[in-house]
Amino acid sequence: MIVDDSFLSAQQIQDVQDRVIKHGLDIPWTLAYNTDVDNGKESIDGDGVYNSYQFAAGLTPHMPAYNYFMNVFQAFISKHKISYNEIIRVKLNWLPRNSEGNPDSWHMPHVDADTEHQVFLYYLNDSDGDTFFFNESYPLTEGSELTLSKRVSPVAGKGVIFDGLTYHASSSPIKSNYRCILNVDFK
Numbered sequence: 001m002i003v004d005d006s007f008l009s010a011q012q013i014q015d016v017q018d019r020v021i022k023h024g025l026d027i028p029w030t031l032a033y034n035t036d037v038d039n040g041k042e043s044i045d046g047d048g049v050y051n052s053y054q055f056a057a058g059l060t061p062h063m064p065a066y067n068y069f070m071n072v073f074q075a076f077i078s079k080h081k082i083s084y085n086e087i088i089r090v091k092l093n094w095l096p097r098n099s100e101g102n103p104d105s106w107h108m109p110h111v112d113a114d115t116e117h118q119v120f121l122y123y124l125n126d127s128d129g130d131t132f133f134f135n136e137s138y139p140l141t142e143g144s145e146l147t148l149s150k151r152v153s154p155v156a157g158k159g160v161i162f163d164g165l166t167y168h169a170s171s172s173p174i175k176s177n178y179r180c181i182l183n184v185d186f187k
Contacts, residue, residue, distance in 0.1 A: 001133070001150070005158040007079045008072065013157035016072060017124055019065070020092065020180060027065050027092060029055040055094040066090055072122050073184045076159045088117055088185040095129060095179040098172035103128060106169035109146055111138040112185045117164035122182040123154040129173035130154070131181075137165040154179050 008016070020027065032054055059066040069090060077084065089112065109132070112119055121131060130153050134146040146167055152160055162168070164185060173179045 001160065001162040002080055003152060003158065003160050004076065004079070005155055007076050007159060008157050010157075012072075012075075016069075016122075017156060019068060020124055026063055027057045027059075028063075029057045029092075029094065032056050053096065055096075057092040057094075059090040059092065069122075069182050070184075072159075072182060073120055073186075076120060076122070076161065080161070082118075082161065084118070084186040086187045088113055088187065089183070090185075091183050092124075093170065093179075093181050093183060095170065095172045097174065097177050099174055101172050101174045103130075103171070103174055106130075106132045106171045109134055109167045109169040111165055111167060112183070113164060114138060115187075117185050117187050119160075119162055119164045119168075120182075120184040120186065121152075121160045122184075123156060123158045124180040124182065125154065125156050125176070125178065127154040127173045127176035127179040129171045129176065129179035131160070132169045132171065133162065134167040134169075136167050137163070138167065140167075154181070 059069060061067075069092075130151040132148060133150045133152070135149045136144060136146050152158070170179070170181075
């Protein structure tokens with residue numbers, strides 16, 4: 001796992017926030033109830049898991065926003081000398097505040113795809129609503145339980161790359177108004 005909050009300048013971080021938060025230019029937001037609603041892959045239900053409304057926006061290469069956010073991804077992978085062959089999915093997630101939540105609970109642990117891949121997360125704003133990473137990888141053996149490995153707090157401009165077969169989960173902010181991230185799955 002690589003966690004880096006210094007791959008973009010302060011002005012670039014502000015530009016990304018403005019693109020989504022102030023302008024929302026050509027971003028096709030969709031309201032969903034379950035945070036892994038479009039994943040269709042292995043998800044694990046259990047203690048501490050809760051669902052929450054979120055807005056999700058799938059981005060495709062013909063959209064101007066896609067190219068814009070791919071520049072953020074490119075900046076991270078260039079700095080860390082990471083190569084890739086294929087982009088699987090690019091999307092934005094916007095989770096509103098859930099003031100009745102528990103900071104130690106998370107949404108449905110999942111993997112984004114059931115084949116080898118990497119995941120890049122980019123936090124667009126400072127927020128509570130951590131991302132939880134578990135020790136276990138896909139596929140789980142029957143009867144396995146997930147154990148927490150690490151949690152990463154959203155800070156504007158922070159990027160994270162991790163093995164996509166690692167179970168992970170988002171959580172809703174309790175104090176902040178929202179939590180917004182860019183999610184790129186790639187091989």
